[in-house]
Amino acid sequence: MTEQRSDIAIVGGGPVGGLAACTLARAGYAVTLFERGVSPVPNAHANDTRGYALAAGTVQFLDDLGYWAPLAERATAIRSIVVSRRGGLGRVHLNAADHGRHALGQVVPAVALEPMLDAACREAGVDVRYESTLAGVGEVTDGRRELCIHGTEGEGAWSARLILAADGIGSPTRKALGLPVNRHRYAADALVFDVQPARPHNGQAFERFTDEGPLALLPQADGRMNVVWVAPPEACERRLELNGAERLQELQARFGWTLGRLQPAGRVVRFPLERVHAPEPVAERALLLGNAAHSVHPVAGQGLNLSLRDVATLLGALRERHGQGGAPRFVADPGASDTLAAYAQARRNDVNGVVAATDFLARGMLHAAGLRGHALGSGMMAVDRLRPARDRLARAAMGLGALPRHTARQLTRPDVGSKA
Numbered sequence: 001m002t003e004q005r006s007d008i009a010i011v012g013g014g015p016v017g018g019l020a021a022c023t024l025a026r027a028g029y030a031v032t033l034f035e036r037g038v039s040p041v042p043n044a045h046a047n048d049t050r051g052y053a054l055a056a057g058t059v060q061f062l063d064d065l066g067y068w069a070p071l072a073e074r075a076t077a078i079r080s081i082v083v084s085r086r087g088g089l090g091r092v093h094l095n096a097a098d099h100g101r102h103a104l105g106q107v108v109p110a111v112a113l114e115p116m117l118d119a120a121c122r123e124a125g126v127d128v129r130y131e132s133t134l135a136g137v138g139e140v141t142d143g144r145r146e147l148c149i150h151g152t153e154g155e156g157a158w159s160a161r162l163i164l165a166a167d168g169i170g171s172p173t174r175k176a177l178g179l180p181v182n183r184h185r186y187a188a189d190a191l192v193f194d195v196q197p198a199r200p201h202n203g204q205a206f207e208r209f210t211d212e213g214p215l216a217l218l219p220q221a222d223g224r225m226n227v228v229w230v231a232p233p234e235a236c237e238r239r240l241e242l243n244g245a246e247r248l249q250e251l252q253a254r255f256g257w258t259l260g261r262l263q264p265a266g267r268v269v270r271f272p273l274e275r276v277h278a279p280e281p282v283a284e285r286a287l288l289l290g291n292a293a294h295s296v297h298p299v300a301g302q303g304l305n306l307s308l309r310d311v312a313t314l315l316g317a318l319r320e321r322h323g324q325g326g327a328p329r330f331v332a333d334p335g336a337s338d339t340l341a342a343y344a345q346a347r348r349n350d351v352n353g354v355v356a357a358t359d360f361l362a363r364g365m366l367h368a369a370g371l372r373g374h375a376l377g378s379g380m381m382a383v384d385r386l387r388p389a390r391d392r393l394a395r396a397a398m399g400l401g402a403l404p405r406h407t408a409r410q411l412t413r414p415d416v417g418s419k420a
């Protein structure tokens, strides 16, 4: 069997593997992307009903890379966020305009990302291989890691200076590399679907903490809202069996009438919820990215934002340290151990912080009863009234922290049309 070679081999062509592939190819690396699914078809019937809430910082990063324009026409701006507790005091209202911004973030349908990234990978010269599944990871020889891929033409041997595992929460690559993970299956699933409210949403997003779990409504195109309804698996099971009108009656009882009557507007998909965190995302000539490294509860819509910061940081870590002016230059060997160690070190605080914060919220901390509930209600009212506290919360929601953006901005602009 002849071995095929690339600088970087990526397993998993989801949003993280897809973005890493086109970005790293534009940095000059020979990149091969293996995705077990089939090639995405633009405007295909939505199997994934999620609307991704992308923080303003993530949108800026995508824009720096030249990938925001093709997504913008499918996106809906989040102009304000209302955080509340069902049956409890306290509410926090964050307004983009109060913080001098047009939007706190944008909601992009998950189905719009895949075709855009597919076009971006092709434009950047990535060798994209669909219907290709990881069959095994081999040893490191002469500075290259081997891997075995089962594709449409049978099994093939590959080697790369760096393997990126972007193959999701169950990551077969992570398992093959023997990297340990901490896992926690929440006693909750999420039902995700669109609704059509009677009143205009005006770009408002809602996050409501209930005794069952968080309930989010995100603004979408055509006046629709995307619902992420977290509840115990038995409740989700029962609600899936209801007809649309009955389900919405239950939703309305939990969400209220702020947006008038809610009507069903599309299919309902169920997502089991799990926290997975690999404390050490690096192996010899291999790195875990995105959900393979850290999968968090969807409360506050942080997962993909966190994962795309992995890609931004990796791009920065691969940049040569000297000669910062002009077009960026990248290290010849992307899998060198010092580069991977620097990446892991740079990501540690952000990843640990988001894993801990989302876990805290997921465990129902904002729906406490009794004395603690009163204290929380008072705390939320105080945050709502205090400008500095609201500023801090808004900055966190917008993800405008220390995202290493300069390198992305300096890459040559791609030519990716509005194919999303």
Ligand SMILES: Cc1cc2nc3c(=O)[nH]c(=O)nc-3n(C[C@H](O)[C@H](O)[C@H](O)COP(=O)(O)OP(=O)(O)OC[C@H]3O[C@@H](n4cnc5c(N)ncnc54)[C@H](O)[C@@H]3O)c2cc1C
Binding pocket: 011, 012, 013, 014, 015, 016, 017, 034, 035, 036, 037, 050, 051, 052, 053, 054, 132, 133, 134, 166, 167, 168, 169, 171, 172, 173, 190, 192, 228, 271, 289, 290, 291, 292, 298, 301, 302, 303, 304, 305, 306, 307
């Ligand atoms: C209900 C819900 C709502 C969410 N909402 C938001 C939100 O609003 N904002 C936000 O930022 N995040 C959100 N997230 C998180 C977001 O979905 C994840 O962060 C994101 O999907 C991670 O992308 P990924 O590419 O790492 O993994 P995935 O999307 O899981 O992609 C992994 C890819 O790897 C492929 N693959 C798997 N195994 C193999 C193999 N052996 N060989 C080849 N290919 C393989 C799969 O086919 C898949 O394409 C939400 C999550 C859930 C569950």
